[in-house]
Amino acid sequence: GENVEQHPSTLSVQEGDSAVIKCTYSDSASNYFPWYKQELGKRPQLIIDIRSNVGEKKDQRIAVTLNKTAKHFSLHITETQPEDSAVYFCAAHSGSARQLTFGSGTQLTVLP
């Protein structure tokens, strides 16, 4: 089955700096890669996603890149703000398995 590895597990950045979180996946059939943000005690919220037919997607300060050959994808947050502090999860969706496999999460702390 699919295996998703995510790193780093914790990341601290100064406000205004950029943050990058990386994930690798094992199943070459995976074709959908969402990123979720989970604030303490809250539900995971979708912040951006990418499908395998594109290499990059951007939404304001957030961007995701996908390298299908290397089977890795990354989340980029620019001009970080304290409210970006949360746990971020990547996931991969295999069309055959019809379910998401999640990474282990990254605790992002933006220091004011």
Next chain:
Amino acid sequence: GAGVSQSPSNKVTEKGKDVELRCDPISGHTALYWYRQSLGQGLEFLIYFQGNSAPDKSGLPSDRFSAERTGGSVSTLTIQRTQQEDSAVYLCASSTSSDTQYFGPGTRLTVL
């Protein structure tokens, strides 16, 4: 419109008791997922329902766990003879064929 809802929001039970957790998906969503999230951990897949197809139960940790989905809408996750290691937040998500999953607020289960 209304998002995914779950009840109860918190459940405290004694070891050995049975519990039922409920999930109301977004109207029209054909797929429904259950996940378990232990404190500070990632999302562990439990079970997946898609329309009238047989559910994917591959993530259920033991035969004490079961789930059903009545009428293609509401789902109930049942844990029999609860153990302390069952303590976690149980999250439900639903999606359409686009694969984007939307999460409910979760049920925090504490087994004493």
